[in-house]
Amino acid sequence: xxxxxxxxxxxxxxxRFGTLTALDGxxxxxxxxxxxxxxxxxxxxxxxxxxxxxxxxxxxxxTLTVSGAGVAAGSAKARQALGLVPQHIALYADLSAETxxxxxxxxxxxSGSRLKARVSQLLEAVQLADRRKDLVKEFSGGMQRRxxxxxxLLHEPSLLLCDEPTVGVDPQSRNAxxxxxxxxxxxxxxxxxxxxxxxxxxxxxxxxxxxxxGKILAQGSIxxxxxQLPFEEEIRFPSLPxxxxxxxxxxGNGELATVDGVTRFRPRPGYALSTFYTLTERHGLPPxxxxxxxxxxxxxxxxxxxxxxxx
Amino acid sequence: MNPILVLLRKDFSLLLKDRTxxxxxxxxxxxxxxxxxxxxxxxxxxxxxxxxxxxxxxQSDNPAAAKLVEALRTEKTFKxxxxxxxxxxxxxxxxxxxxxxxxxxxxxxxxLVIPKDVIRNDAIGLHLKIYSxxxxxxxxxxxxxILQRTLFSNVPELLGQSLQARARSVIGDARVSRxxxxxxxxxxxxxxxxxxxxxxxxxxxxxxxxxxxxGSGTQSAPTAGVQDVLxxxxxxxxxxxxxxxxxxxxxxxxxxxxxxxxxxFAVTASATALxxxxxxxxxxxxxxxxxxxxxILWSKFLYGICLGLIxxxxxxxxxxxxxxxxxGGHLPLLAVVCVFAAAACTSFGMLIASISPTPESARGxxxxxxxxxxxxxxxxxxxxxxxxxxxxxxxxxLVYWSMEGFSQVLWAHATLAELMPxxxxxxxxxxxxxxxxxxxxxxxxxxx
Ligand SMILES: Nc1ncnc2c1ncn2[C@@H]1O[C@H](COP(=O)(O)OP(=O)(O)OP(=O)(O)O)[C@@H](O)[C@H]1O
Ligand SMILES: [Mg+2]
Numbered sequence: 156x157x158x159x160x161x162x163x164x165x166x167x168x169x170x171r172f173g174t175l176t177a178l179d180g181x182x183x184x185x186x187x188x189x190x191x192x193x194x195x196x197x198x199x200x201x202x203x204x205x206x207x208x209x210x211x212x213x214x215x216x217x218t219l220t221v222s223g224a225g226v227a228a229g230s231a232k233a234r235q236a237l238g239l240v241p242q243h244i245a246l247y248a249d250l251s252a253e254t255x256x257x258x259x260x261x262x263x264x265x266s267g268s269r270l271k272a273r274v275s276q277l278l279e280a281v282q283l284a285d286r287r288k289d290l291v292k293e294f295s296g297g298m299q300r301r302x303x304x305x306x307x308l309l310h311e312p313s314l315l316l317c318d319e320p321t322v323g324v325d326p327q328s329r330n331a332x333x334x335x336x337x338x339x340x341x342x343x344x345x346x347x348x349x350x351x352x353x354x355x356x357x358x359x360x361x362x363x364x365x366x367x368x369g370k371i372l373a374q375g376s377i378x379x380x381x382x383q384l385p386f387e388e389e390i391r392f393p394s395l396p397x398x399x400x401x402x403x404x405x406x407g408n409g410e411l412a413t414v415d416g417v418t419r420f421r422p423r424p425g426y427a428l429s430t431f432y433t434l435t436e437r438h439g440l441p442p443x444x445x446x447x448x449x450x451x452x453x454x455x456x457x458x459x460x461x462x463x464x465x466x
Numbered sequence: 467m468n469p470i471l472v473l474l475r476k477d478f479s480l481l482l483k484d485r486t487x488x489x490x491x492x493x494x495x496x497x498x499x500x501x502x503x504x505x506x507x508x509x510x511x512x513x514x515x516x517x518x519x520x521x522x523x524x525q526s527d528n529p530a531a532a533k534l535v536e537a538l539r540t541e542k543t544f545k546x547x548x549x550x551x552x553x554x555x556x557x558x559x560x561x562x563x564x565x566x567x568x569x570x571x572x573x574x575x576x577x578l579v580i581p582k583d584v585i586r587n588d589a590i591g592l593h594l595k596i597y598s599x600x601x602x603x604x605x606x607x608x609x610x611x612i613l614q615r616t617l618f619s620n621v622p623e624l625l626g627q628s629l630q631a632r633a634r635s636v637i638g639d640a641r642v643s644r645x646x647x648x649x650x651x652x653x654x655x656x657x658x659x660x661x662x663x664x665x666x667x668x669x670x671x672x673x674x675x676x677x678x679x680x681g682s683g684t685q686s687a688p689t690a691g692v693q694d695v696l697x698x699x700x701x702x703x704x705x706x707x708x709x710x711x712x713x714x715x716x717x718x719x720x721x722x723x724x725x726x727x728x729x730x731f732a733v734t735a736s737a738t739a740l741x742x743x744x745x746x747x748x749x750x751x752x753x754x755x756x757x758x759x760x761x762i763l764w765s766k767f768l769y770g771i772c773l774g775l776i777x778x779x780x781x782x783x784x785x786x787x788x789x790x791x792x793x794g795g796h797l798p799l800l801a802v803v804c805v806f807a808a809a810a811c812t813s814f815g816m817l818i819a820s821i822s823p824t825p826e827s828a829r830g831x832x833x834x835x836x837x838x839x840x841x842x843x844x845x846x847x848x849x850x851x852x853x854x855x856x857x858x859x860x861x862x863x864l865v866y867w868s869m870e871g872f873s874q875v876l877w878a879h880a881t882l883a884e885l886m887p888x889x890x891x892x893x894x895x896x897x898x899x900x901x902x903x904x905x906x907x908x909x910x911x912x913x914x
Contacts, residue, residue, distance in 0.1 A: 212914055
């Protein structure tokens with residue numbers, strides 16, 4: 156394993172909480188410089204995996220190495236190379252933004268002018284420079300999120316663990332965060348990013364692991380993942396009494412699933428879409444009822460689990 | 467900087483932003499020390515309760531009875547009431563019949579009736595009637611005590627008269643007369659003065675207490691003489707108290723007790739803050755840095771010691787101003803005891819946080835245990851007030867041992883060697899309790 160170049164390498168990692176198996180044989184390799192997405196619904200095991208990588212918890216079975224060393228050892232050097240953005244706002248709410256960053260910087264051994272410079276740089280980067288003296292508890296949720304991210308970057312880690320860092324952030328700040336993370340990633344930072352938003356994973360990640368119930372169901376680049384889907388197009392329409400007959404006729408020409416009042420039709424390969432539209436005309440159904448979509452990670456998740464990503 | 471110091475400084479930064487904690491740590495115990503100092507009359511020249519409404523009905527025409535009423539009026543403990551309202555404008559003198567209804571209406575809780583036969587022939591002593599509605603035991607005892615003191619010191623002739631009257635009824639007028647006569651002539655012979663005047667004073671039951679006050683020979687103001695007797699007698703009292711007060715044992719215990727109690731609250735709150743930091747995920751962040759669990763616990767421990775040292779020294783300084791506790795010469799040893807006491811208190815806070823499943827249960831448990839320890843450990847009133855079997859338990863509290871240390875240093879002027887048993891006791895407690903707490907923290911869910 157030591158000859159592997161991976162920065163994080165998991166082999167059959169198991170983590171249990173009592174009788175609950177939170178991670179069930181996770182095997183993954185994350186290469187230096189990757190922007191790796193961990194995509195899964197609530198309770199999938201994303202945070203648990205992050206906590207194992209950052210050495211907060213011990214694993215029950217399997218092996219997990221970070222930068223070639225077992226995390227259980229939890230060496231100061233390994234920790235120094237790692238930045239964690241916890242899922243919760245892990246800041247001292249009663250202290251100012253600047254004081255918070257100063258404290259976390261100091262915990263990583265920064266001091267003096269370098270600490271000062273890094274604090275200013277990061278406040279600038281997350282657009283909080285003008286609020287540096289304000290108490291964190293007076294910040295909006297989005298501002299707290301941005302500071303939460305900044306606090307993990309002071310010591311310039313080479314591996315950044317982001318556990319759902321954009322919950323409750325408005326689209327504008329979210330884009331700012333994305334841009335910043337992408338910039339850092341281009342500069343060589345390895346990022347592991349957990350989310351249950353497939354849009355985020357799609358935009359940011361060079362590789363994605365789909366996780367559910369503690370198991371990695373699929374991993375690879377977006378293209379590789381979507382190629383696993385046995386269809387190229389998905390047609391959705393509301394499941395109404397007047398569409399019931401159409402649905403009946405479609406069965407046999409592909410996959411048909413109704414979730415939340417929406418029927419999804421995934422034609423088998425080779426099925427001509429013109430045939431489909433002829434059918435809808437024959438049933439007297441207006442075109443506005445139908446949307447067609449390229450397959451998405453959402454569809455992949457549905458395919459893999461029979462459930463939607465967000466329920 | 468060492469992570470422990472970073473976290474320690476963080477806790478102080480948080481304290482400075484937290485007015486409630488500062489109040490609980492410094493202002494509240496100060497207020498308690500001040501209040502209880504007043505209540506227990508700790509080394510202060512002007513204190514004790516004042517203005518307690520006190521009804522007085524004087525049915526006697528004995529001049530000494532009128533003098534007693536006047537003396538009571540000058541007693542600041544009492545607000546003497548001798549009249550009752552008829553309507554908005556007019557009042558009339560209070561009678562004994564008024565007392566019950568007035569007292570039921572809670573206009574006052576204590577009343578004194580001086581009956582016609584205040585001097586009785588059938589028994590030694592005065593015949594006084596005291597009505598009371600002692601809602602508050604301590605108040606009732608205080609009132610009784612001050613009433614007695616006023617009687618003995620301001621109107622001793624009442625007692626003298628009672629002795630004379632009793633003597634007349636037992637041994638007969640003629641013999642008493644002869645006795646008084648020979649006493650008077652003996653006094654005149656030995657000390658000088660007019661034998662007839664001395665004789666008439668003795669007949670009035672005045673054994674010359676007021677002469678004590680008239681040392682300079684000014685006879686112009688007899689009441690001033692009586693006042694002076696009072697002050698002479700009470701002065702003997704206060705001089706004794708003041709003599710001990712140079713070392714202020716009561717004040718030392720008062721300050722030490724309340725300080726320790728609120729230090730316990732403060733350090734327990736700080737240990738319980740671990741729950742909040744856990745909940746906010748701050749431990750995830752801190753522990754993913756090159757910081758260990760024991761760094762976190764050590765920083766809390768050091769914080770408690772520093773806070774305790776600052777708080778105890780501050781409050782003892784306040785005690786030095788309020789009660790003249792002499793801390794100046796003992797500062798180094800006092801600081802040593804403070805450190806050991808604060809360490810023990812902090813370990814207690816850590817124990818509470820480590821065995822409690824939630825911050826709420828920690829708060830409930832700590833409040834209960836701190837109050838209990840303070841009560842039986844002697845923070846509220848001296849341990850010697852308590853039944854013997856409770857006194858055994860006192861020694862099981864760290865409040866007791868901390869206060870023991872304080873009074874050893876400030877009162878008994880103990881040396882470091884003499885302090886060793888007390889310090890050892892505190893250190894052993896700290897070690898055991900911290901060891902257990904750390905073990906609990908590591909086994910429990912605080913850090914995972
Ligand atoms: N400390 C813990 N004790 C017991 N069970 C836990 C603990 N932490 C997580 N779990 C359980 O482990 C499973 C995985 O939780 P985890 O927090 O890793 O999910 P997640 O993917 O991060 O979910 P979310 O998107 O909601 O954050 C869940 O079933 C959760 O209940
Ligand atoms: Mg999570």
